[in-house]
Amino acid sequence: MPDTPAPIEVRLRVNGRECAERVPPRLLLSDFLRHRLGLTGTHVGCEHGVCGACTVLLDGEAVRSCLLLAVQVADAEVTTVEGLARPDESLHPIQQAFHEMHALQCGFCTPGFLLSVVAFLRDVPAPSDEEIRHGLAGNLCRCTGYQNIVRAVRRASELLADRRPPA
Protein backbone atom coordinates (compact mmCIF):
# COMPACT_ATOMS: atom_id res chain seq x y z
CA MET A 1 0.00 0.00 0.00
CA PRO A 2 1.39 3.40 -0.93
CA ASP A 3 2.12 5.84 1.88
CA THR A 4 1.23 8.92 -0.09
CA PRO A 5 -1.19 8.46 -2.96
CA ALA A 6 -0.82 11.20 -5.55
CA PRO A 7 -2.99 14.24 -4.82
CA ILE A 8 -5.87 14.71 -7.21
CA GLU A 9 -6.96 18.02 -8.63
CA VAL A 10 -10.58 18.96 -7.93
CA ARG A 11 -12.40 21.92 -9.44
CA LEU A 12 -15.81 22.83 -8.12
CA ARG A 13 -18.06 25.75 -7.26
CA VAL A 14 -18.62 26.53 -3.61
CA ASN A 15 -21.27 29.15 -2.82
CA GLY A 16 -21.05 30.33 -6.42
CA ARG A 17 -17.25 30.70 -6.49
CA GLU A 18 -14.94 28.55 -8.57
CA CYS A 19 -12.15 26.84 -6.71
CA ALA A 20 -9.43 24.36 -7.60
CA GLU A 21 -7.32 22.41 -5.11
CA ARG A 22 -5.05 19.39 -5.14
CA VAL A 23 -6.22 17.01 -2.43
CA PRO A 24 -5.33 13.57 -1.13
CA PRO A 25 -8.09 11.03 -1.93
CA ARG A 26 -8.93 10.50 1.73
CA LEU A 27 -9.74 14.14 2.48
CA LEU A 28 -13.41 14.36 3.48
CA LEU A 29 -15.55 17.09 1.92
CA SER A 30 -16.27 18.44 5.42
CA ASP A 31 -12.55 18.86 6.13
CA PHE A 32 -11.94 20.24 2.65
CA LEU A 33 -14.51 22.98 3.23
CA ARG A 34 -13.20 23.83 6.69
CA HIS A 35 -9.44 23.43 6.32
CA ARG A 36 -8.79 24.22 2.66
CA LEU A 37 -11.45 26.85 2.02
CA GLY A 38 -11.76 28.21 5.57
CA LEU A 39 -15.54 27.74 5.50
CA THR A 40 -15.84 26.74 9.15
CA GLY A 41 -19.60 27.23 9.21
CA THR A 42 -19.91 23.58 8.23
CA HIS A 43 -19.68 21.88 11.61
CA VAL A 44 -18.28 18.44 12.19
CA GLY A 45 -20.04 16.41 14.87
CA CYS A 46 -20.09 12.64 14.71
CA GLU A 47 -18.24 12.11 11.40
CA HIS A 48 -20.26 9.02 10.61
CA GLY A 49 -23.45 10.43 9.17
CA VAL A 50 -25.67 10.36 12.24
CA CYS A 51 -25.79 13.92 13.61
CA GLY A 52 -26.32 15.97 10.46
CA ALA A 53 -24.22 18.94 11.65
CA CYS A 54 -22.08 18.81 8.48
CA THR A 55 -25.04 18.83 6.05
CA VAL A 56 -24.42 20.85 2.87
CA LEU A 57 -26.15 21.08 -0.49
CA LEU A 58 -24.51 19.16 -3.32
CA ASP A 59 -26.05 20.24 -6.63
CA GLY A 60 -29.06 21.35 -4.60
CA GLU A 61 -29.56 18.14 -2.60
CA ALA A 62 -28.85 17.94 1.16
CA VAL A 63 -26.01 15.51 1.91
CA ARG A 64 -23.61 14.67 4.72
CA SER A 65 -20.28 16.29 3.87
CA CYS A 66 -18.50 13.91 6.29
CA LEU A 67 -19.56 10.96 4.11
CA LEU A 68 -18.17 12.34 0.87
CA LEU A 69 -14.60 12.58 -0.31
CA ALA A 70 -13.53 15.92 -1.70
CA VAL A 71 -12.33 14.12 -4.85
CA GLN A 72 -15.88 12.94 -5.47
CA VAL A 73 -17.38 16.41 -5.81
CA ALA A 74 -15.30 17.55 -8.78
CA ASP A 75 -17.40 19.68 -11.16
CA ALA A 76 -20.21 19.94 -8.60
CA GLU A 77 -21.86 22.94 -6.96
CA VAL A 78 -21.69 22.98 -3.16
CA THR A 79 -23.65 25.33 -0.92
CA THR A 80 -22.64 25.79 2.71
CA VAL A 81 -24.20 27.95 5.41
CA GLU A 82 -21.90 30.79 4.31
CA GLY A 83 -23.76 30.76 0.99
CA LEU A 84 -27.23 31.34 2.46
CA ALA A 85 -27.15 35.03 3.43
CA ARG A 86 -27.53 37.66 0.70
CA PRO A 87 -24.52 39.58 -0.59
CA ASP A 88 -25.76 42.55 1.52
CA GLU A 89 -25.51 40.18 4.55
CA SER A 90 -29.26 40.14 5.17
CA LEU A 91 -30.42 36.77 6.42
CA HIS A 92 -31.93 34.03 4.29
CA PRO A 93 -35.64 33.61 5.20
CA ILE A 94 -34.85 30.30 6.92
CA GLN A 95 -32.09 31.94 8.97
CA GLN A 96 -34.51 34.79 9.76
CA ALA A 97 -37.11 32.28 10.96
CA PHE A 98 -34.57 30.46 13.18
CA HIS A 99 -33.60 33.85 14.62
CA GLU A 100 -37.20 34.94 15.26
CA MET A 101 -38.27 31.64 16.84
CA HIS A 102 -35.13 31.20 18.93
CA ALA A 103 -34.51 27.86 17.23
CA LEU A 104 -31.01 27.47 18.60
CA GLN A 105 -29.08 27.65 21.82
CA CYS A 106 -25.43 26.74 21.36
CA GLY A 107 -25.77 26.85 17.57
CA PHE A 108 -23.50 23.93 16.81
CA CYS A 109 -26.17 21.97 14.95
CA THR A 110 -27.72 25.04 13.28
CA PRO A 111 -25.82 25.15 9.96
CA GLY A 112 -26.80 21.52 9.27
CA PHE A 113 -30.42 22.20 10.16
CA LEU A 114 -30.53 25.27 7.90
CA LEU A 115 -29.21 23.42 4.86
CA SER A 116 -31.52 20.45 5.46
CA VAL A 117 -34.49 22.83 5.77
CA VAL A 118 -33.56 24.63 2.52
CA ALA A 119 -33.87 21.31 0.66
CA PHE A 120 -36.90 20.16 2.69
CA LEU A 121 -38.99 23.31 2.12
CA ARG A 122 -38.11 23.33 -1.57
CA ASP A 123 -39.61 19.83 -1.84
CA VAL A 124 -42.46 20.38 0.64
CA PRO A 125 -43.26 24.12 0.65
CA ALA A 126 -46.25 23.94 3.03
CA PRO A 127 -45.54 21.02 5.37
CA SER A 128 -47.69 19.69 8.21
CA ASP A 129 -46.08 19.46 11.64
CA GLU A 130 -45.66 15.72 11.14
CA GLU A 131 -43.90 16.30 7.83
CA ILE A 132 -41.67 18.89 9.48
CA ARG A 133 -40.66 16.42 12.19
CA HIS A 134 -39.87 13.79 9.55
CA GLY A 135 -37.91 16.38 7.60
CA LEU A 136 -35.86 17.25 10.67
CA ALA A 137 -35.22 13.65 11.78
CA GLY A 138 -31.81 13.54 10.13
CA ASN A 139 -30.40 16.38 12.25
CA LEU A 140 -29.68 16.18 15.95
CA CYS A 141 -29.91 19.09 18.38
CA ARG A 142 -28.86 18.50 21.97
CA CYS A 143 -30.03 21.82 23.48
CA THR A 144 -33.43 23.05 22.35
CA GLY A 145 -35.66 20.00 22.40
CA TYR A 146 -36.77 20.72 18.81
CA GLN A 147 -39.98 22.64 19.68
CA ASN A 148 -38.62 25.96 18.51
CA ILE A 149 -36.94 24.38 15.52
CA VAL A 150 -40.30 23.00 14.38
CA ARG A 151 -41.83 26.47 14.90
CA ALA A 152 -39.00 28.02 12.91
CA VAL A 153 -39.62 25.70 9.95
CA ARG A 154 -43.30 26.63 10.05
CA ARG A 155 -42.33 30.32 10.12
CA ALA A 156 -39.77 29.84 7.34
CA SER A 157 -42.44 28.24 5.19
CA GLU A 158 -44.57 31.41 5.66
CA LEU A 159 -41.66 33.74 4.92
CA LEU A 160 -40.78 31.82 1.76
CA ALA A 161 -44.42 31.78 0.64
CA ASP A 162 -44.54 35.58 1.06
CA ARG A 163 -41.56 35.88 -1.24
CA ARG A 164 -43.11 33.82 -4.03
CA PRO A 165 -45.19 35.71 -6.58
CA PRO A 166 -48.91 34.96 -6.13
CA ALA A 167 -50.10 32.17 -8.42
Next chain:
Amino acid sequence: MKPPVFEYTAVRSTDEAVAELEQHGDGAKILAGGQSLVPLLNMRLATPDRLIDLNRVAELAHVTARDGGVAIGAMTRQRTVERSELAARHVPLLADAIPWVGHFQIRNRGTVGGSLSHADPAAELPAVALCLDARFTARGPAGERTLAAEEFFRTQLTTALKPTELLTEVWFPASARGSGSAWIELARRHGDFALVGVGAVVTLAGDRIGEARLALTGVGDRPVRAREAEARLAGEPLSPDVLADAAEAVRRAIDPGSDIHATAAYRRHVAGVLAGRAIRLAAARAKEAERA
Protein backbone atom coordinates in the same frame (compact mmCIF):
# COMPACT_ATOMS: atom_id res chain seq x y z
CA MET B 1 -7.70 12.99 8.34
CA LYS B 2 -10.12 10.37 9.58
CA PRO B 3 -10.04 7.74 6.82
CA PRO B 4 -6.97 5.57 6.31
CA VAL B 5 -4.70 6.06 3.29
CA PHE B 6 -6.02 4.58 0.07
CA GLU B 7 -5.59 4.96 -3.68
CA TYR B 8 -8.62 6.20 -5.58
CA THR B 9 -9.95 5.56 -9.06
CA ALA B 10 -13.13 7.11 -10.45
CA VAL B 11 -14.19 4.74 -13.23
CA ARG B 12 -16.49 5.76 -16.09
CA SER B 13 -17.93 2.38 -17.09
CA THR B 14 -18.83 -1.01 -15.67
CA ASP B 15 -16.13 -2.62 -17.81
CA GLU B 16 -13.54 -0.30 -16.34
CA ALA B 17 -14.75 -1.12 -12.81
CA VAL B 18 -14.46 -4.84 -13.48
CA ALA B 19 -10.94 -4.39 -14.89
CA GLU B 20 -9.95 -2.45 -11.78
CA LEU B 21 -11.42 -5.13 -9.52
CA GLU B 22 -9.59 -7.84 -11.44
CA GLN B 23 -6.31 -5.98 -11.17
CA HIS B 24 -6.58 -5.05 -7.49
CA GLY B 25 -8.78 -7.88 -6.17
CA ASP B 26 -9.20 -8.27 -2.44
CA GLY B 27 -7.49 -5.02 -1.49
CA ALA B 28 -9.96 -2.93 -3.47
CA LYS B 29 -13.38 -1.83 -2.35
CA ILE B 30 -16.23 -0.48 -4.46
CA LEU B 31 -17.44 2.98 -3.45
CA ALA B 32 -21.12 3.42 -4.26
CA GLY B 33 -23.11 5.99 -2.26
CA GLY B 34 -20.64 5.70 0.61
CA GLN B 35 -23.27 5.99 3.32
CA SER B 36 -22.09 2.76 4.96
CA LEU B 37 -18.54 2.51 3.61
CA VAL B 38 -17.35 6.02 4.52
CA PRO B 39 -18.41 5.66 8.19
CA LEU B 40 -16.43 2.40 8.23
CA LEU B 41 -13.44 4.25 6.76
CA ASN B 42 -13.83 7.14 9.21
CA MET B 43 -13.81 4.67 12.10
CA ARG B 44 -11.03 2.72 10.40
CA LEU B 45 -13.03 -0.47 10.58
CA ALA B 46 -12.39 -0.79 6.84
CA THR B 47 -8.88 -0.20 5.49
CA PRO B 48 -8.94 -0.89 1.76
CA ASP B 49 -5.85 -0.24 -0.37
CA ARG B 50 -7.97 1.25 -3.12
CA LEU B 51 -11.44 2.65 -3.65
CA ILE B 52 -13.10 2.15 -7.03
CA ASP B 53 -15.67 4.94 -7.25
CA LEU B 54 -18.75 4.10 -9.33
CA ASN B 55 -20.41 7.49 -8.94
CA ARG B 56 -19.51 8.57 -12.49
CA VAL B 57 -20.77 5.40 -14.16
CA ALA B 58 -23.94 6.75 -15.80
CA GLU B 59 -24.99 3.37 -17.22
CA LEU B 60 -25.50 2.01 -13.69
CA ALA B 61 -28.09 4.63 -12.69
CA HIS B 62 -31.54 3.97 -14.14
CA VAL B 63 -35.06 2.81 -13.32
CA THR B 64 -36.42 0.89 -16.32
CA ALA B 65 -39.60 -1.09 -17.05
CA ARG B 66 -38.46 -4.48 -18.34
CA ASP B 67 -39.69 -8.09 -18.62
CA GLY B 68 -42.86 -7.53 -16.62
CA GLY B 69 -41.04 -5.77 -13.83
CA VAL B 70 -38.74 -2.92 -12.96
CA ALA B 71 -34.96 -3.05 -13.39
CA ILE B 72 -32.98 -0.70 -11.19
CA GLY B 73 -29.34 0.07 -11.88
CA ALA B 74 -27.04 -0.57 -8.92
CA MET B 75 -25.98 3.11 -8.69
CA THR B 76 -29.52 4.47 -8.65
CA ARG B 77 -29.91 6.70 -5.60
CA GLN B 78 -32.47 5.56 -3.07
CA ARG B 79 -34.01 9.04 -3.33
CA THR B 80 -34.51 8.54 -7.08
CA VAL B 81 -36.43 5.35 -6.41
CA GLU B 82 -38.45 7.15 -3.73
CA ARG B 83 -39.46 9.74 -6.35
CA SER B 84 -40.03 7.18 -9.15
CA GLU B 85 -43.62 6.77 -10.32
CA LEU B 86 -42.62 3.61 -12.15
CA ALA B 87 -41.35 2.04 -8.92
CA ALA B 88 -44.40 3.25 -6.95
CA ARG B 89 -46.82 1.81 -9.49
CA HIS B 90 -45.18 -1.54 -10.12
CA VAL B 91 -43.14 -2.30 -6.99
CA PRO B 92 -45.23 -0.79 -4.21
CA LEU B 93 -43.45 -2.74 -1.46
CA LEU B 94 -40.18 -1.09 -2.47
CA ALA B 95 -41.85 2.33 -2.54
CA ASP B 96 -43.34 1.67 0.91
CA ALA B 97 -40.02 0.58 2.42
CA ILE B 98 -37.59 3.05 0.92
CA PRO B 99 -38.58 6.12 3.02
CA TRP B 100 -37.46 4.05 6.03
CA VAL B 101 -33.88 3.85 4.74
CA GLY B 102 -31.88 6.32 6.85
CA HIS B 103 -32.91 9.96 6.36
CA PHE B 104 -33.51 11.88 3.14
CA GLN B 105 -29.97 13.27 3.29
CA ILE B 106 -28.66 9.68 3.38
CA ARG B 107 -31.00 8.55 0.58
CA ASN B 108 -29.78 11.43 -1.61
CA ARG B 109 -26.43 9.61 -1.80
CA GLY B 110 -27.21 6.02 -0.80
CA THR B 111 -27.76 3.62 -3.69
CA VAL B 112 -29.94 0.57 -4.19
CA GLY B 113 -26.99 -1.59 -5.22
CA GLY B 114 -24.84 -0.32 -2.38
CA SER B 115 -27.38 -1.23 0.26
CA LEU B 116 -27.94 -4.69 -1.24
CA SER B 117 -24.21 -5.42 -1.64
CA HIS B 118 -23.41 -4.15 1.86
CA ALA B 119 -26.01 -6.63 3.20
CA ASP B 120 -26.49 -5.11 6.61
CA PRO B 121 -28.71 -7.60 8.47
CA ALA B 122 -30.97 -4.75 9.69
CA ALA B 123 -31.36 -2.98 6.32
CA GLU B 124 -34.68 -2.67 4.52
CA LEU B 125 -33.79 -3.30 0.87
CA PRO B 126 -32.39 -6.84 1.28
CA ALA B 127 -35.65 -7.97 2.92
CA VAL B 128 -37.71 -6.26 0.20
CA ALA B 129 -35.65 -8.03 -2.49
CA LEU B 130 -36.09 -11.37 -0.72
CA CYS B 131 -39.83 -10.86 -0.25
CA LEU B 132 -40.34 -10.15 -3.96
CA ASP B 133 -37.88 -12.76 -5.31
CA ALA B 134 -35.84 -10.03 -6.97
CA ARG B 135 -33.10 -11.06 -9.43
CA PHE B 136 -29.58 -9.74 -9.10
CA THR B 137 -27.22 -9.21 -12.01
CA ALA B 138 -23.51 -9.32 -11.27
CA ARG B 139 -20.63 -8.58 -13.62
CA GLY B 140 -17.14 -10.00 -13.28
CA PRO B 141 -14.14 -10.87 -15.46
CA ALA B 142 -15.99 -14.00 -16.69
CA GLY B 143 -19.02 -11.98 -17.74
CA GLU B 144 -22.48 -11.57 -16.36
CA ARG B 145 -24.51 -13.87 -14.14
CA THR B 146 -27.92 -13.68 -12.50
CA LEU B 147 -28.58 -14.62 -8.90
CA ALA B 148 -31.82 -15.15 -7.02
CA ALA B 149 -32.36 -13.06 -3.89
CA GLU B 150 -32.48 -16.30 -1.91
CA GLU B 151 -28.88 -17.15 -2.84
CA PHE B 152 -27.50 -13.61 -2.78
CA PHE B 153 -27.47 -12.95 0.97
CA ARG B 154 -25.07 -15.30 2.76
CA THR B 155 -24.58 -13.88 6.24
CA GLN B 156 -24.09 -10.45 7.77
CA LEU B 157 -22.26 -8.08 5.41
CA THR B 158 -21.58 -11.03 3.11
CA THR B 159 -23.14 -11.78 -0.26
CA ALA B 160 -22.56 -14.31 -3.01
CA LEU B 161 -20.59 -11.71 -5.00
CA LYS B 162 -17.00 -12.73 -5.69
CA PRO B 163 -14.20 -10.26 -4.87
CA THR B 164 -13.85 -9.48 -8.59
CA GLU B 165 -17.58 -9.06 -9.19
CA LEU B 166 -19.88 -6.12 -8.78
CA LEU B 167 -23.64 -5.85 -8.67
CA THR B 168 -24.89 -4.01 -11.74
CA GLU B 169 -28.66 -4.28 -11.54
CA VAL B 170 -31.54 -5.67 -9.55
CA TRP B 171 -34.84 -6.61 -11.15
CA PHE B 172 -38.12 -6.60 -9.22
CA PRO B 173 -41.18 -8.36 -10.64
CA ALA B 174 -44.22 -6.08 -11.00
CA SER B 175 -46.85 -6.61 -8.34
CA ALA B 176 -49.69 -8.88 -9.38
CA ARG B 177 -53.03 -7.26 -10.22
CA GLY B 178 -55.21 -7.04 -7.12
CA SER B 179 -52.33 -7.61 -4.69
CA GLY B 180 -51.47 -5.39 -1.77
CA SER B 181 -48.21 -4.84 0.03
CA ALA B 182 -46.98 -3.23 3.22
CA TRP B 183 -43.68 -2.46 4.91
CA ILE B 184 -43.77 -1.92 8.67
CA GLU B 185 -40.82 -1.50 11.00
CA LEU B 186 -40.05 -0.56 14.55
CA ALA B 187 -37.06 1.64 15.35
CA ARG B 188 -36.22 3.67 18.44
CA ARG B 189 -36.16 6.79 16.27
CA HIS B 190 -37.15 7.27 12.66
CA GLY B 191 -34.08 6.75 10.50
CA ASP B 192 -32.32 4.41 12.90
CA PHE B 193 -31.75 0.84 11.84
CA ALA B 194 -34.91 -1.16 12.55
CA LEU B 195 -35.17 -3.37 15.60
CA VAL B 196 -37.43 -5.44 13.36
CA GLY B 197 -38.88 -4.73 9.91
CA VAL B 198 -41.48 -6.76 8.02
CA GLY B 199 -42.50 -6.70 4.38
CA ALA B 200 -45.74 -8.40 3.33
CA VAL B 201 -47.45 -8.97 -0.01
CA VAL B 202 -50.97 -10.40 -0.05
CA THR B 203 -53.18 -11.50 -2.93
CA LEU B 204 -56.83 -12.18 -2.10
CA ALA B 205 -59.04 -14.97 -3.44
CA GLY B 206 -62.56 -13.85 -2.61
CA ASP B 207 -62.78 -13.48 1.15
CA ARG B 208 -59.66 -15.52 1.68
CA ILE B 209 -55.97 -14.98 1.33
CA GLY B 210 -54.76 -16.38 -1.97
CA GLU B 211 -51.02 -16.01 -1.64
CA ALA B 212 -48.96 -14.30 1.07
CA ARG B 213 -45.29 -13.38 1.12
CA LEU B 214 -43.44 -12.33 4.24
CA ALA B 215 -39.83 -11.25 4.76
CA LEU B 216 -38.15 -9.78 7.80
CA THR B 217 -35.07 -7.73 8.60
CA GLY B 218 -33.20 -7.21 11.87
CA VAL B 219 -33.92 -10.72 13.05
CA GLY B 220 -30.75 -12.64 12.29
CA ASP B 221 -27.57 -12.59 10.24
CA ARG B 222 -29.46 -11.94 6.98
CA PRO B 223 -33.00 -11.21 5.79
CA VAL B 224 -35.43 -14.05 6.44
CA ARG B 225 -38.36 -15.30 4.38
CA ALA B 226 -41.08 -16.70 6.68
CA ARG B 227 -42.21 -19.56 4.47
CA GLU B 228 -44.03 -21.58 7.12
CA ALA B 229 -46.12 -18.51 7.96
CA GLU B 230 -46.80 -17.91 4.25
CA ALA B 231 -48.06 -21.51 3.92
CA ARG B 232 -50.27 -21.13 7.01
CA LEU B 233 -51.91 -18.04 5.48
CA ALA B 234 -52.52 -19.36 1.93
CA GLY B 235 -56.18 -20.17 1.30
CA GLU B 236 -57.27 -19.09 4.78
CA PRO B 237 -59.58 -16.32 5.95
CA LEU B 238 -58.00 -13.33 7.64
CA SER B 239 -59.13 -14.47 11.09
CA PRO B 240 -57.48 -13.79 14.46
CA ASP B 241 -56.63 -17.51 14.82
CA VAL B 242 -54.92 -17.69 11.44
CA LEU B 243 -52.99 -14.48 12.10
CA ALA B 244 -51.92 -15.73 15.54
CA ASP B 245 -50.67 -18.99 14.01
CA ALA B 246 -48.80 -17.04 11.31
CA ALA B 247 -47.23 -14.81 13.97
CA GLU B 248 -46.02 -17.89 15.86
CA ALA B 249 -44.62 -19.34 12.64
CA VAL B 250 -42.75 -16.07 12.05
CA ARG B 251 -41.27 -16.25 15.55
CA ARG B 252 -40.08 -19.81 14.86
CA ALA B 253 -38.45 -18.78 11.57
CA ILE B 254 -36.12 -16.17 13.05
CA ASP B 255 -33.06 -16.06 15.24
CA PRO B 256 -32.73 -12.49 16.53
CA GLY B 257 -29.87 -11.31 18.68
CA SER B 258 -29.74 -9.14 21.82
CA ASP B 259 -27.99 -5.78 21.98
CA ILE B 260 -28.31 -2.50 23.85
CA HIS B 261 -31.38 -1.60 21.81
CA ALA B 262 -33.51 -4.69 22.44
CA THR B 263 -33.37 -8.25 23.74
CA ALA B 264 -33.80 -11.23 21.46
CA ALA B 265 -37.08 -12.09 23.22
CA TYR B 266 -38.44 -8.59 22.57
CA ARG B 267 -37.45 -8.70 18.90
CA ARG B 268 -39.04 -12.14 18.53
CA HIS B 269 -42.27 -10.90 20.09
CA VAL B 270 -42.33 -7.72 17.99
CA ALA B 271 -41.65 -9.68 14.79
CA GLY B 272 -44.89 -11.63 15.26
CA VAL B 273 -46.89 -8.50 16.07
CA LEU B 274 -45.54 -6.53 13.11
CA ALA B 275 -46.08 -9.50 10.77
CA GLY B 276 -49.77 -9.55 11.75
CA ARG B 277 -50.08 -5.82 11.15
CA ALA B 278 -48.25 -5.98 7.83
CA ILE B 279 -50.49 -8.82 6.59
CA ARG B 280 -53.66 -6.96 7.60
CA LEU B 281 -52.48 -3.73 5.97
CA ALA B 282 -51.40 -5.53 2.79
CA ALA B 283 -54.76 -7.34 2.66
CA ALA B 284 -56.65 -4.05 3.11
CA ARG B 285 -54.64 -2.54 0.25
CA ALA B 286 -55.33 -5.62 -1.90
CA LYS B 287 -59.05 -5.14 -1.28
CA GLU B 288 -58.73 -1.48 -2.31
CA ALA B 289 -56.84 -2.49 -5.43
CA GLU B 290 -59.62 -4.95 -6.36
CA ARG B 291 -62.22 -2.21 -6.06
CA ALA B 292 -60.20 0.25 -8.10
